[in-house]
Amino acid sequence: MLITCPYCGPRDVIEFTYQGDGNRQRPDPASQNFEAWNAYVYDRLNPAGEHNEIWQHSGGCRAHLRVVRNTLTHEISSVAFVRGDHGSAARRKAEDKA
Amino acid sequence: MVERQSPERKPPEHLSPLEPEFHVGSHGNFEHGVEIILTETTPGSIVQLAAWPGEEKKLIAAIRTVTGLALPDGAGGGVSDGVKSVFGFAPGKFTVADEAEGLAAAFAKVVTPAIGTVTDLSHGRTAIRIAGPKAEWVLAKFFAIDFSLPAFPVGAGRSTTHHDVFAQIQRTGADQFDIYVFRSFARSFWKALCHASEEVGYEVQ
Numbered sequence: 187m188l189i190t191c192p193y194c195g196p197r198d199v200i201e202f203t204y205q206g207d208g209n210r211q212r213p214d215p216a217s218q219n220f221e222a223w224n225a226y227v228y229d230r231l232n233p234a235g236e237h238n239e240i241w242q243h244s245g246g247c248r249a250h251l252r253v254v255r256n257t258l259t260h261e262i263s264s265v266a267f268v269r270g271d272h273g274s275a276a277r278r279k280a281e282d283k284a
Numbered sequence: 285m286v287e288r289q290s291p292e293r294k295p296p297e298h299l300s301p302l303e304p305e306f307h308v309g310s311h312g313n314f315e316h317g318v319e320i321i322l323t324e325t326t327p328g329s330i331v332q333l334a335a336w337p338g339e340e341k342k343l344i345a346a347i348r349t350v351t352g353l354a355l356p357d358g359a360g361g362g363v364s365d366g367v368k369s370v371f372g373f374a375p376g377k378f379t380v381a382d383e384a385e386g387l388a389a390a391f392a393k394v395v396t397p398a399i400g401t402v403t404d405l406s407h408g409r410t411a412i413r414i415a416g417p418k419a420e421w422v423l424a425k426f427f428a429i430d431f432s433l434p435a436f437p438v439g440a441g442r443s444t445t446h447h448d449v450f451a452q453i454q455r456t457g458a459d460q461f462d463i464y465v466f467r468s469f470a471r472s473f474w475k476a477l478c479h480a481s482e483e484v485g486y487e488v489q
Contacts, residue, residue, distance in 0.1 A: 193359045245445035247374035
């Protein structure tokens, strides 16, 4: 499985660390809404298809990435920096993609 | 550089971690010629710079002020003048190396806390140079990245791993690469690089 890092280009999955479900919305840390916290910790969509995920390119530029991966085919349909202000650094050309 | 050659500037801290496995001479299958040159570049300074979000241009200007090197645009862009080298390895982050010591102190004066951070890695990294017509070929056995000249131009940098050993690679010539690895892994990595170069014949200088 290859993930095309917006900074480094296509790299083997061994360079990346999975950081969890990308759909979670963390409640306000001061919140005592237990249902919201329960949902944040436990509720997962577990889709058979496209899934929003967070990955870190731990063996490369170390940036955190928002990845859309198909859980049936492992096809990666989109990769972007979690931190939007890295946008100017993402200058790999489209033809570099795997 | 001049300072480092004077006797009083050569304390034991300059001992190489590669030393027990650093055997100058030709090795491996070199009967038909040596196709790989391996050496340690021993820069006096290795510094990592990081810009806070939005301060990248100021940091690039600071690099130009201190080193005189103008970073080319683009991810992983870099440049080397043979004495000083710089390349980007992550968004807003750069590795700078210099044959002379004192680079971190020079950057600390220019890179203010509002711009970003300066981390002195001079003692934390070992710089290994691999050169020769088969350099791309040997490195391709180590790293799953494209080493061809159009994909990896001269001066550019890449960060990747070899069996969990983190490596930053800068291309400093058409067939020459400088590899920065953690100092504690350097001897192991060096031995692996020697083994990988055996079949084409290599010389340690």
